[in-house]
Amino acid sequence: xxxxxxxxxxxxxxxxxxxxxxxxxxxxxxxxxxxxxxxxxxxxxxxxxxxxxxxxxxxxxxxxxxxxxxxxxxxxxxxxxxxxxxxxxxxxxxxxxxxxxxxxxxxxxxxxxxxxxxxxxxxxxxxxxxxxxxxxxxxxxxxxxxxxxxxxxxxxxxxxxxxxxxxxxxxxxxxxxxxxxxxxxxxxxxxxxxxxxxxxxxxxxxxxxxxxxxxxxxxxxxxxxxxxxxxxxxxxxxxxxxxxxxxxxxxxxxxxxxxxxxxxx
Amino acid sequence: xxxxxxxxxxxxxxxxxxxxxxxxxxxxxxxxxxxxxxxxxxxxxxxxxxxxxxxxxxxxxxxxxxxxxxxxxxxxxxxxxxxxxxxxxxxxxxxxxxxxxxxxxxxxxxxxxxxxxxxxxxxxxxxxxxxxxxxxxxxxxxxxxxxxxxxxxxxxxxxxxxxxxxxxxxxxxxxxxxxxxxxxx
Ligand SMILES: [Cu+2]
Numbered sequence: 001x002x003x004x005x006x007x008x009x010x011x012x013x014x015x016x017x018x019x020x021x022x023x024x025x026x027x028x029x030x031x032x033x034x035x036x037x038x039x040x041x042x043x044x045x046x047x048x049x050x051x052x053x054x055x056x057x058x059x060x061x062x063x064x065x066x067x068x069x070x071x072x073x074x075x076x077x078x079x080x081x082x083x084x085x086x087x088x089x090x091x092x093x094x095x096x097x098x099x100x101x102x103x104x105x106x107x108x109x110x111x112x113x114x115x116x117x118x119x120x121x122x123x124x125x126x127x128x129x130x131x132x133x134x135x136x137x138x139x140x141x142x143x144x145x146x147x148x149x150x151x152x153x154x155x156x157x158x159x160x161x162x163x164x165x166x167x168x169x170x171x172x173x174x175x176x177x178x179x180x181x182x183x184x185x186x187x188x189x190x191x192x193x194x195x196x197x198x199x200x201x202x203x204x205x206x207x208x209x210x211x212x213x214x215x216x217x218x219x220x221x222x223x224x225x226x227x228x229x230x231x232x233x234x235x236x237x238x239x240x241x242x243x244x245x246x247x248x249x250x251x252x253x254x255x256x257x258x259x260x261x262x263x264x265x
Numbered sequence: 266x267x268x269x270x271x272x273x274x275x276x277x278x279x280x281x282x283x284x285x286x287x288x289x290x291x292x293x294x295x296x297x298x299x300x301x302x303x304x305x306x307x308x309x310x311x312x313x314x315x316x317x318x319x320x321x322x323x324x325x326x327x328x329x330x331x332x333x334x335x336x337x338x339x340x341x342x343x344x345x346x347x348x349x350x351x352x353x354x355x356x357x358x359x360x361x362x363x364x365x366x367x368x369x370x371x372x373x374x375x376x377x378x379x380x381x382x383x384x385x386x387x388x389x390x391x392x393x394x395x396x397x398x399x400x401x402x403x404x405x406x407x408x409x410x411x412x413x414x415x416x417x418x419x420x421x422x423x424x425x426x427x428x429x430x431x432x433x434x435x436x437x438x439x440x441x442x443x444x445x446x447x448x449x450x
Contacts, residue, residue, distance in 0.1 A: 013280070016284075017284075020284075020288060024288065024291055024292065024295070027292075027295065028295050031295060031298075031299050035299065036299065036302045036303070037311070039302070039303055054311060054312040054313070057313050058313065059313050059314065059315050060312040060313060060314060061314065062312070062314055062395075065326070065343065066335060066337070066343075068325065068326055068328065068331045069330050069331045069335075069443050069444050070328075070330055070331075071328070071329065071330035072330075075322060075328070075329060075330075076322065077323055079319050079320060079323070080319070081319060188419065188422045189422070190421045190422040193352060193356055193422060193423070193424055193425070194422055195350075195351035195352070195418075195419025195420075195421075195422035195423065196418075196419055196422070199350075199351065199417065199418040199419035200350070200351075200419065204418050205417060205418035205419070207350055207417075237322045237349075237373070238321060238322045238327075238329055238347055238349055238354050238373055239329055239352075239354045240349055240350075240352065240354075243352040243354060243356055244352070246356075246448070246449055
């Protein structure tokens with residue numbers, strides 16, 4: 001074998017290998033960064049540097065499209081996050097208890113309603129807070145409830161939510177004699193794009209923002225489901241509950257409401 | 266000496282052949298990728314765009330009143346949709362046949378799948394990122410759009426519908442609506 005150094009421009013093999021590799025790299029780069037992006041129908045080719053940045057995954061803003069269409073009804077402004085309501089202290093609960101004196105005539109002395117107003121005892125803190133915010137902003141409207149929140153501050157709503165969330169909730173009551181849970185609750189209606197109620201509202205799984213429904217009045221539950229289905233209630237984030245209710249039959253609405261409302265007499 | 270020179274020539278020839286074959290393979294692969302990109306429309310996402318999944322409903326292009334199909338001035342349409350546990354909004358997407366359709370979609374919570382049967386559309390909706398897909402549906406038809414990425418306990422109930430209608434019917438819809446869907450139809 002020759003004693004020539006291997007990595008030297010005098011070694012013909014070495015030079016050729018380097019040149020060919022560089023050519024292949026340049027061809028592939030041109031193909032990937034220039035030719036393919038310029039053929040793409042959904043983005044205008046705006047230069048090599050831009051194309052390289054896009055291909056490399058740098059975050060780019062889309063060119064401004066048409067103006068966003070705003071709704072002609074109010075939707076919710078609430079951001080759900082587990083940290084929104086951190087630190088509900090004894091002080092907060094105590095303050096909430098005082099404020100709640102004005103709510104007892106409809107929502108019960110301990111948050112369990114005797115009429116068809118919803119129970120608030122043991123409701124998830126995020127749910128109470130969100131619903132109060134929505135009544136106040138007008139995303140959810142109700143002739144009875146809307147006037148009650150007009151003078152509540154953010155802090156009041158937090159404290160009321162902390163207080164009601166702290167009260168013991170009605171436990172589920174589904175004795176074997178009542179028969180099996182309705183299909184819509186346990187398995188939903190997958191053929192109609194309806195997930196089981198229990199995957200969001202509890203027992204199977206819980207999705208943040210969904211309400212505790214056990215022990216709620218059947219009249220109230222049915223009214224809410226019908227309101228979601230018709231769009232009269234539209235404060236659920238991005239239609240997550242309207243999408244469910246729209247596909248339900250009236251028999252299913254009744255069955256689900258009866259099931260959740262069931263309590264010992 | 267001659268014997269040595271001979272074997273050096275043979276070695277050089279073999280080296281050249283192997284070199285040619287391997288370079289040929291690499292070039293064939295590069296052109297294959299390019300061919301698929303050009304002729305079968307298999308293109309990567311054109312650019313990376315981000316969005317805050319927690320505030321989709323408050324402002325920006327993914328608020329509920331802006332979702333659905335928008336007719337663009339250039340004759341194409343843009344579809345905006347979101348995936349969330351456990352439904353797509355809008356639940357039914359209406360598009361014209363034989364028209365360029367740009368789909369822009371994202372997720373409000375976890376990773377969802379976005380697939381339209383009998384088409385090239387198959388991507389993931391990743392919270393925080395906007396997925397963009399350009400496609401074209403040749404003729405009026407109805408297609409299913411299942412979420413094909415396990416997204417939680419209610420995943421099996423999560424799917425949407427695509428309704429491809431003829432151009433004239435779509436133009437009629439677009440005459441009095443700015444965002445079109447076929448929800449509850
Ligand atoms: Cu999903």
